[in-house]
Amino acid sequence: MSADPAHSLSSQRLRGPRTSTVEVRRSARRRSTVSAYREGDRTVVLIPARMSATEEQRWVTVMLDKLAAQESRQMLGDDELAARAAQLSAQYLGGRAAPDIVRWVTNQNSRWGSCTPSEGSIRLSHRLQGMPEYVIDYVLLHELAHLLVPGHGPRFWKLLDSYPRTERARGYLEGVVAAGRLPHLPAARQE
Template identity: 60%
Template structure:
C-alpha cells in the first residue's frame, strides 16, 4: 500500500457477513460488520488492502506500457511527427499531473494519475506530448490538445479531483516538484 494512504474503518450494524473496501482520494475506506472483534477487523482490513493493491496493480500500466500508449496517442492525434524518447511514472509530482522536457523528449506522469480512468490518463499523456511540439500553453498548443475528443471532459475530471482534494484539506508539497527551466508541466 502506498505510504501516503490513510485507512478509515467504518463499522456498520447493518452488515452481518460482508466486508468491502474502496479508495476515496488518498484514503482507503474499509466497511466491516459492527460485531467484528478488533482482531477480525485487523485481519479483514489487511486482506482488503492486499486485494485492492492487487486489483490496482492489474489496472496500472508500467513504464513500458505507458510509453507504448503515448506513442499510439501521438500517432493517432498528433500525426506521429515527434515521439517521446522516454515516458515514465514518477512518485515525486504532487502538484502536477505530468511534465515534459521537450529538448530531451522526456515525459513524466504522476503516479497519482495511474488509478484514474484511462481517458484521463490519455489526456495527460496527450497534453505532455503536445509540449514536444509547442513548449508553452498558447493557442496553437491548445489546438493540438483539443484533437483528443475527451480533452474537455478530462480537464473537468482533473479540476474536480483537485477541488475535492483541496476541500478535504489535502496539502501538496510543491518543493517535491522542482522542474528545470526547460521543462513544462500540467499542474493541478
C-alpha cells in the same frame, strides 16, 4: 435468473483503438443496483427494468467510467505507457511527437505530468494511477503536445482539439483538485 431481452445501446470507444458494444440488460428482479462487466469485446450493463432512458444513459456512462478506472488500476508499466504515448501521438498528432522516455514518477505532487523537450522525456505523476483511462490519455497527450509546442498558447491548444475528451478530462482533474481542498469532516463518534 432471467432478464428481460437485452438491447444494444451503441458502439462506444473503450481502451484505446478497440471498440466495444455496450449491451444494456434490464431485469424486473433488479430493484436499485446497477452493475457492469466485460464479456469478450462487449460491455454488459445490468439495470432495473423500471429505469428511464435518461437514467439508463447516465448509468451506462458511470459504469463505463468505473470499469475504465478498475482496468487502469491494473496499471500500465513504463513500457506500456511509452507504447500508449506512441499510439496517441500517431492517432492525434500525426506521429510527430516521439518522446525518448515516458515513465511514471512519485515526486510530482503538484502537477499531473511534465515534459522536458530538450531531453525528449515525459513524466506522469503516480497520482494518475487508478483514474479513468481517458484522463491518463489526456495528460499523456498534453505532454506529447509540449514536445511540439512548449507553451500553452493557441497553437498548443489547437493540437489538443482533436482529442474528443479533452474538456471532460480537464473537468475530472479539476474536480480531483477541488475535492482535495475540501475540509475533512471528523469521523462520527461511535457510542
